[in-house]
Amino acid sequence: MPPVLPPALPPALLPPEHPPVRLRKVGVLLTNLGTPDGPDVKSVKRYLLEFLSDKRVVEIPAILWQPILRGIILNTRPAKSAEAYAQVWSDDGSPLAAITKAQNTALQGAFGPGVMVDWAMRYGKPSIAERVQALKDAGCDRILIAPLYPQYCGATTATANDKVFETLAKMRWQPAIRTLPPYYDDPAYIDALAESIEAAVAKLDFEPQAIVASFHGMPQRTLELGDPYHCHCQKTGRLLGERLGKPLVVSFQSRFGRAKWLDPATDTTLEELPEKGITKIAIFAPGFSADCLETLEELAIRGRESFEEKGGTHFAYIPCLNDSDIGIAMLRALLTRELEGWVAPA
Numbered sequence: 001m002p003p004v005l006p007p008a009l010p011p012a013l014l015p016p017e018h019p020p021v022r023l024r025k026v027g028v029l030l031t032n033l034g035t036p037d038g039p040d041v042k043s044v045k046r047y048l049l050e051f052l053s054d055k056r057v058v059e060i061p062a063i064l065w066q067p068i069l070r071g072i073i074l075n076t077r078p079a080k081s082a083e084a085y086a087q088v089w090s091d092d093g094s095p096l097a098a099i100t101k102a103q104n105t106a107l108q109g110a111f112g113p114g115v116m117v118d119w120a121m122r123y124g125k126p127s128i129a130e131r132v133q134a135l136k137d138a139g140c141d142r143i144l145i146a147p148l149y150p151q152y153c154g155a156t157t158a159t160a161n162d163k164v165f166e167t168l169a170k171m172r173w174q175p176a177i178r179t180l181p182p183y184y185d186d187p188a189y190i191d192a193l194a195e196s197i198e199a200a201v202a203k204l205d206f207e208p209q210a211i212v213a214s215f216h217g218m219p220q221r222t223l224e225l226g227d228p229y230h231c232h233c234q235k236t237g238r239l240l241g242e243r244l245g246k247p248l249v250v251s252f253q254s255r256f257g258r259a260k261w262l263d264p265a266t267d268t269t270l271e272e273l274p275e276k277g278i279t280k281i282a283i284f285a286p287g288f289s290a291d292c293l294e295t296l297e298e299l300a301i302r303g304r305e306s307f308e309e310k311g312g313t314h315f316a317y318i319p320c321l322n323d324s325d326i327g328i329a330m331l332r333a334l335l336t337r338e339l340e341g342w343v344a345p346a
């Protein structure tokens, strides 16, 4: 007698969100901060409105902050920021987006045939909501979210992950999610930075008297409220100094607003070094996985100017890890580890 099979489900009862036959796939979503669509005032205003309305970024009650943001900041800052963006904009667009896209390209195929790699931005395009949906639509039922911030900060790592979960909250059938932990003290990261710095310094025509590690700043109050970012930056600086065999000068850049931010500030550090007899430096930004406005304009252009105005004679900006071979090998190692159990070892 032939086996009795259960009746096929009528099409109306099939889950609508997935194709009828699902191949099991894994997604990796690289996320970074985001950037304006263009170096013009309108695009920058739109970007800053989204960015600076994020309660993880500005921790002032919206009822007080929104009038300041919309009434003052968005009427003054976009013009200045657009001018700065114009100085670093490339044929491929904003450096942050172009480099994140290049990292995505370099990681295609790195984790085997069943793993799709994609990228998204917390603010602006391509949005996290769009790319999480795209991975799901492509059949990924497991997604590793990789916020590309070595040091954890509520204003960067947490808000990127919040956006993923906000997107999932609207889905009846969610993919399983893992998130890449901060990697500020990971030997793979420290080694990659050290190798990249050593290679860059070896090519200079001068011997730096000091190496400055400039991290993005954060309000002092956020540290006091328990954010580990400052500790993560200090530990990266210490481990890297140990690995390089000489202590680094650690400082914090990109102060925003009137509140007290983390000390010491990169701009004042650069002005003070020549007074202390340190006139030859190399500077780099270990907290940024991709070069962007804050590194290319604030450090490599304005930082150099202020250092030289105060008597500095030799200044070298060392690029971020970006999509360099060293940087991609590091990302590959970190992500492979997080994919354990989801993907068969190569």
Ligand SMILES: C=CC1=C(C)c2cc3[nH]c(cc4nc(cc5[nH]c(cc1n2)c(C)c5CCC(=O)O)C(CCC(=O)O)=C4C)c(C)c3C=C
Pocket: 033, 034, 035, 036, 057, 058, 077, 081, 094, 096, 149, 153, 155, 156, 216, 217, 218, 219, 229, 254, 256, 287, 288, 291, 292, 293, 294
């Ligand atoms: C790498 C870590 C970052 C932390 C921590 C961070 C905190 C933080 N930033 C602002 C305000 C601004 N940041 C801006 C640009 C910007 N910030 C980061 C990274 C961190 N920010 C990146 C990668 C970028 C570059 C974006 C690009 O398009 O290239 C800007 C916009 C530019 C400008 O107008 O100056 C602002 C504003 C706050 C308030 C904050 C708080 C913890």
Ligand SMILES: [Fe+2]
Pocket: 216, 254
């Ligand atoms: Fe920032």
Ligand SMILES: [Fe+2]
Pocket: 254, 293, 294, 298
């Ligand atoms: Fe800035």
